Amino acid sequence: xxxxxxxxxxxxxxxxxxxxxxxxxxxxxxxxxxxxxxxxxxxxxxxxxxxxxxxxxxxxxxxxxxxxxxxxxxxxxxxxxxxxxxxxxxxxxxxxxxxxxxxxxxxxxxxxxxxxxxxxxxxxxxxxxxxxxxxxxxxxxxxxxxxxxxxxxxxxxxxxxxxxxxxxxxxxxxxxxxxxxxxxxxxxxxxxxxxxxxxxxxxxxx
Amino acid sequence: xxxxxxxxxxxxxxxxxxxxxxxxxxxxxxxxxxxxxxxxxxxxxxxxxxxxxxxxxxxxxxxxxxxxxxxxxxxxxxxxxxxxxxxxxxxxxxxxxxxxxxxxxxxxxxxxxxxxxxxxxxxxxxxxxxxxxxxxxxxxxxxxxxxxxxxxxxxxxxxxxxx
Numbered sequence: 356x357x358x359x360x361x362x363x364x365x366x367x368x369x370x371x372x373x374x375x376x377x378x379x380x381x382x383x384x385x386x387x388x389x390x391x392x393x394x395x396x397x398x399x400x401x402x403x404x405x406x407x408x409x410x411x412x413x414x415x416x417x418x419x420x421x422x423x424x425x426x427x428x429x430x431x432x433x434x435x436x437x438x439x440x441x442x443x444x445x446x447x448x449x450x451x452x453x454x455x456x457x458x459x460x461x462x463x464x465x466x467x468x469x470x471x472x473x474x475x476x477x478x479x480x481x482x483x484x485x486x487x488x489x490x491x492x493x494x495x496x497x498x499x500x501x502x503x504x505x506x507x508x509x510x511x512x513x514x515x516x517x518x519x520x521x522x523x524x525x526x527x528x529x530x531x532x533x534x535x536x537x538x539x540x541x542x543x544x545x546x547x548x549x550x551x552x553x554x555x556x557x558x559x560x561x
Numbered sequence: 562x563x564x565x566x567x568x569x570x571x572x573x574x575x576x577x578x579x580x581x582x583x584x585x586x587x588x589x590x591x592x593x594x595x596x597x598x599x600x601x602x603x604x605x606x607x608x609x610x611x612x613x614x615x616x617x618x619x620x621x622x623x624x625x626x627x628x629x630x631x632x633x634x635x636x637x638x639x640x641x642x643x644x645x646x647x648x649x650x651x652x653x654x655x656x657x658x659x660x661x662x663x664x665x666x667x668x669x670x671x672x673x674x675x676x677x678x679x680x681x682x683x684x685x686x687x688x689x690x691x692x693x694x695x696x697x698x699x700x701x702x703x704x705x706x707x708x709x710x711x712x713x714x715x716x717x718x719x720x721x722x723x724x
Contacts, residue, residue, distance in 0.1 A: 356663045356666065356717070356720055357713065357717060358682070358685070358716050358717075359713075361667045361716075364664060365686055376576055379569050379570070379573050383569050385598050386565065386568075386602065388598055390599060391598075391599060392628075393633045394631075456606045457607050457609065459610060459623055459624065460623075460627060461696065461697060461699025462626055462698045465627040469631050547633055554630055554677055557676075557677040557678070558677050558698060558699065559700075
């Protein structure tokens with residue numbers, strides 16, 4: 356059977372169609388419900404992270420003025436800069452999602468937008484996790500040094516062994532975080548992102 | 562400024578479009594309900610930007626297809642999508658075509674298509690021209706023509722398997 360013949364037969368049967376439709380009241384109820392879309396889920400996560408960033412910025416400023424110790428100030432400045440970057444980046448992504456949700460996009464553009472949003476969100480999530488690792492390493496090293504220095508055990512302390520152990524532990528921890536973050540992102544969005552990319556390829560192929 | 566009342570009224574008149582999309586893309590009842598709700602919500606969010614330069618039904622097809630194609634289903638519930646038979650005959654008690662082998666074979670062949678090809682077939686069956694289909698899908702009319710020729714050949718071949 357040809358598709359055009361099928362189309363004709365479908366048209367002929369259309370008059371007999373009796374679908375149970377929703378009432379205006381039921382439809383109105385649907386507009387009040389919560390969406391399950393991934394993009395909206397990301398939007399809510401971003402909102403939460405924006406609030407967290409603001410809290411961390413305030414905390415970094417407070418620490419800067421409350422603890423006039425040079426290394427604490429360096430780290431509060433680093434935390435401040437990272438949170439400001441995150442605030443700007445996530446605000447832009449949030450705005451992008453809001454525009455996407457309201458725009459009457461074509462299927463192809465819609466797919467491209469969702470893929471870009473997902474990739475940008477997962478990239479910043481992963482990069483942020485990775486960038487905190489060397490900062491935590493140095494912070495831990497300085498804190499450890501100062502703790503031992505204050506304990507008067509400074510002269511007899513085996514520095515080489517301690518730094519070696521600390522570095523080994525840190526490499527193990529960093530590798531764990533790297534693989535865990537990649538696995539977690541893939542678990543959350545990997546299959547979905549792959550499906551979207553396949554569908555986009557399908558639209559684009561002539 | 563369009564109001565909620567305008568929106569509900571427009572949706573009420575065109576809700577069969579949403580049913581068609583839900584039945585074409587989803588198989589189980591819960592997924593259909595979820596997608597129906599998701600399409601209404603997407604349409605409601607975008608309704609403020611609906612300028613009326615296109616027909617509401619065309620705009621709704623665009624929103625519904627976009628939502629259906631990017632809709633996320635939990636892995637456990639990801640099952641085969643519906644046949645075109647379910648899409649078309651859903652809600653019809655008795656029809657003269659239900660026992661038609663050729664029609665059934667075509668329904669099954671459509672169900673085997675990719676999500677994008679299903680969308681193209683649906684718009685084609687709804688009598689949209691290649692220009693309108695291209696606008697909704699985001700591709701050129703020539704590209705639509707090429708894809709439709711390919712789909713027609715594929716459906717003709719694949720429907721034979723089900724006879």
